[in-house]
Amino acid sequence: MRLRSLVAAVAATAIGISLAACGGGDKNGSSGGSSGDQTLTYWASNQGTSLDNDKEVLTPVLKKFTDETGIKVNLEVIGWNDLQTRIQTAITSGQAPDVVNIGNTWAASLQATDAFLPFDGDAMTAIGGKDKFVPTALATGGKEGTDPTSVPLYGLAYGLYYNKAMFAAAGLQPPKTWEEMVTAAKKLTIPGKQWGMALAAGSYTENVHFAFINAAQNKADWFSADGKPAFTADGNVQGVLRYLDLMQQDKVANPSNAQYDNGTKSVNDFATKKVAMVINQNNADSSIVANGMKAGEYGVVPFPAPAGGEQVASHVAGINLSVFKNTKHKDAALKFVKYMTDATTQSTLDKPFSALPVLKDAKPNFTTDATEAATFQDIYNTKSKPLPLVPAEDQFESTVGKAMNTMFAKIATGGTVSADDVKAALKTAEDQVAASS
Amino acid sequence: MAVATETAAPAPTRRRGRPEQRPGLKRWLPYALLAPAVLLELFIHIIPMLVGIWMSFIKLTKFFIANWSSAPSAGLGNYKVALDFNNAVGQGLLKSFGVTIAFSLITVAFSWVLGMAAAVALQPEFRGRGLVRTLFLVPYALPAYAGILTWNFMLQRDTGAVNHVLDQLHLSDGKTFWLIGGNALVSLITVAGWKLWTFAFLTLMAGMQSIPRDLYEAASVDGAGNLRQWRNITLPSLRPVNLVLVLVLFLWTFSDFNTPYVLFGTAQPPAGDLITFHIYNASFLTWNFGTGAAMSVLLLIFLMIVTGIYLLGTGRRSRRA
Numbered sequence: 001m002r003l004r005s006l007v008a009a010v011a012a013t014a015i016g017i018s019l020a021a022c023g024g025g026d027k028n029g030s031s032g033g034s035s036g037d038q039t040l041t042y043w044a045s046n047q048g049t050s051l052d053n054d055k056e057v058l059t060p061v062l063k064k065f066t067d068e069t070g071i072k073v074n075l076e077v078i079g080w081n082d083l084q085t086r087i088q089t090a091i092t093s094g095q096a097p098d099v100v101n102i103g104n105t106w107a108a109s110l111q112a113t114d115a116f117l118p119f120d121g122d123a124m125t126a127i128g129g130k131d132k133f134v135p136t137a138l139a140t141g142g143k144e145g146t147d148p149t150s151v152p153l154y155g156l157a158y159g160l161y162y163n164k165a166m167f168a169a170a171g172l173q174p175p176k177t178w179e180e181m182v183t184a185a186k187k188l189t190i191p192g193k194q195w196g197m198a199l200a201a202g203s204y205t206e207n208v209h210f211a212f213i214n215a216a217q218n219k220a221d222w223f224s225a226d227g228k229p230a231f232t233a234d235g236n237v238q239g240v241l242r243y244l245d246l247m248q249q250d251k252v253a254n255p256s257n258a259q260y261d262n263g264t265k266s267v268n269d270f271a272t273k274k275v276a277m278v279i280n281q282n283n284a285d286s287s288i289v290a291n292g293m294k295a296g297e298y299g300v301v302p303f304p305a306p307a308g309g310e311q312v313a314s315h316v317a318g319i320n321l322s323v324f325k326n327t328k329h330k331d332a333a334l335k336f337v338k339y340m341t342d343a344t345t346q347s348t349l350d351k352p353f354s355a356l357p358v359l360k361d362a363k364p365n366f367t368t369d370a371t372e373a374a375t376f377q378d379i380y381n382t383k384s385k386p387l388p389l390v391p392a393e394d395q396f397e398s399t400v401g402k403a404m405n406t407m408f409a410k411i412a413t414g415g416t417v418s419a420d421d422v423k424a425a426l427k428t429a430e431d432q433v434a435a436s437s
Numbered sequence: 438m439a440v441a442t443e444t445a446a447p448a449p450t451r452r453r454g455r456p457e458q459r460p461g462l463k464r465w466l467p468y469a470l471l472a473p474a475v476l477l478e479l480f481i482h483i484i485p486m487l488v489g490i491w492m493s494f495i496k497l498t499k500f501f502i503a504n505w506s507s508a509p510s511a512g513l514g515n516y517k518v519a520l521d522f523n524n525a526v527g528q529g530l531l532k533s534f535g536v537t538i539a540f541s542l543i544t545v546a547f548s549w550v551l552g553m554a555a556a557v558a559l560q561p562e563f564r565g566r567g568l569v570r571t572l573f574l575v576p577y578a579l580p581a582y583a584g585i586l587t588w589n590f591m592l593q594r595d596t597g598a599v600n601h602v603l604d605q606l607h608l609s610d611g612k613t614f615w616l617i618g619g620n621a622l623v624s625l626i627t628v629a630g631w632k633l634w635t636f637a638f639l640t641l642m643a644g645m646q647s648i649p650r651d652l653y654e655a656a657s658v659d660g661a662g663n664l665r666q667w668r669n670i671t672l673p674s675l676r677p678v679n680l681v682l683v684l685v686l687f688l689w690t691f692s693d694f695n696t697p698y699v700l701f702g703t704a705q706p707p708a709g710d711l712i713t714f715h716i717y718n719a720s721f722l723t724w725n726f727g728t729g730a731a732m733s734v735l736l737l738i739f740l741m742i743v744t745g746i747y748l749l750g751t752g753r754r755s756r757r758a
Contacts, residue, residue, distance in 0.1 A: 081703070085721065092502045109724075115503040202617070202704040256594050258617055261704045391499070398722040405704050413618030431525030435518050436498060436725035 041097035112391035150320035154355035185252035196252035198266035204401025214239030258412035399429035515731035552637025644678035
């Protein structure tokens, strides 16, 4: 029965497309021009402390847009567990919103579906020109050398958050290298009381980011120049193993972390002072404060590389804004993108969503802690490397991320993972990606 | 379908009082009554299934889903990938198939034994029987999502009730992982069995109502004990019920999607990688709907073969008996 319903669901989606394809004909005739009652549908991702919080923050901002332009915006906030599937369904069925937030790492993969409007010369001019964006942020918008199908909206970067009081009590300085970080974490691990670090070791999206960053510190790449997966390079294997060893060899993270399937759980451990350090993107700030920790009680330094390694502390993380190609309100959608990425809106939204500015010359305002703001801005501008901008990027995330989940689970349940095991797991992931590209 | 039979049944009674009816009307009326059901069946089951089969022969990756009619034919390519057991994709499917077989057999056996035990225990009348029966039906009445999610909370390592109870009883150190690693299969079977055994219980209990009491009375006069009565009266009388019950339980568990999906979320362990969930991941996470469809078709074929053999085998034996 359930098999049948699964098949039916897949097939029904397929029928949906055929119907949409039939209905697609009239779209060219009626699009543009119409100045009557325009309503845009906008899918926003969850950036605040809850879906409701996002709605509260965005509603006045969208109202201002309506007042200025007469274009109404129909907002839906979608949680991260659903967003990718929702976008996928929208592409498949053609029943899409006009404007959507995407994780910027999906940009090249989504671009490959051909369902999004490329920001070519005219479209780019309509939203205010490409020169207003930070170049590294804009580079995440699509494959290199093509017109991007998304533009940056919120900038994010990883940082190593540390508990100032715990570090002071142990007479430690914030770590500058990987080795210092591990030494500090070991010293701050007190059996039965606290752990040195918390890892979201059961979250494939978090895990794959660290696979990428640790490999980048080893100067290794996951895809060859022609876009073919090359997961088993030695630098990748060693990078993954180094991260796994935080739990396996260094024993500075609670094995229970292997069940942490999202970043919020590890951030909460940090905010409730069960752990001394956590590596998270700067949007952790709102969660940390919401859990009762005060702004001055924690500090942030760049996630350190091993001595002699490449100084990569983050991927260029963040949220991009895309317009669906089959929108009936192209001009209105572009106006909306322009509005969302203009300096005033950006500075209004960066604060509640703890985001870094994606516009040149904009000052970060997500925190009152000037040092923290400067640290994150520095990481974002100079120590970040974009994730591979290839169509198979999303498959890289799911296969390598899930392989790391499994390896963490093995470690947590008492097994050991050697370099050969990592290599074998990455080989499997590589085969999976190769099979479907 | 049920709708059609219900609407068709009262027709003769309504006709009784009326004089002769026109023969033309009589001929098309049954078809007209069946038509909605047939149409729905066609649109909800048959056509999507055919589309699914067709999808398994095209290269439906993310490059084509926005305009699926442009997807090139894959021939048998999708099946080759799924069945190439030297390759990661084929190996993954094979492993998942093995896990699913083990999961189904154990879950069905577990549910059947529990259901049978409960049905037998509640056969004699006693005070509060109705209450116990109702209580037993809770897992079946509870929305699947809520029930499985509760299990998810109970099976957490640090905060779960299961580890707490085991720790208090000094049966373990209270630090067992239930949702990752090898124990995941045990948890999955427990949760699926918990959900399913009441159905077995309900069916068997209903079946037992039709066994004549005097058979048991005669048997106990002849000196047969409870076990003997169960083996020689209850079990043979329930044979037709059991045949259907075991088949249905098997098909349900084999294609169970909700349990692993809700219990493990996005972090499913290899030991709990059931095949429908595996197929979902293979198509939705990697945007490769062609291969996913091919895997679904293979699964469909397998289940049809199993069902066919089972029905043929058991049908022949019951004719002989």
